Amino acid sequence: MLIRKTNEIIAEVLAYPINDLNPEQHLCYDLLADSLALMDLMINLEESFGFKMEQGQFDNIHYVKDIYQLVTRFGHYPLGPDTNNSDSGCISKQ
Numbered sequence: 001m002l003i004r005k006t007n008e009i010i011a012e013v014l015a016y017p018i019n020d021l022n023p024e025q026h027l028c029y030d031l032l033a034d035s036l037a038l039m040d041l042m043i044n045l046e047e048s049f050g051f052k053m054e055q056g057q058f059d060n061i062h063y064v065k066d067i068y069q070l071v072t073r074f075g076h077y078p079l080g081p082d083t084n085n086s087d088s089g090c091i092s093k094q
Helices: 002-014 035-049 064-075
Strands: none
Touching (some): 002 035, 002 064
């Protein structure tokens, strides 16, 4: 349920086919999300899962799997094995 709901939000915000989403996709390079789309995604996730993030907390979100971890961490949903990565993202630090 967590992944399905998260995928629905990602697909809607980024206008991307839900059936084509996978955890290894990069939000900017694969799904073509720009900074405005990423902010919209963050807001939708907060509203849908009932948590609030500080601005900098989204800076380390680069892949779809990072969003799964984010929702798990802040929304208190179990996800499973850790899927951290250390690749750079597409949100510039302000």
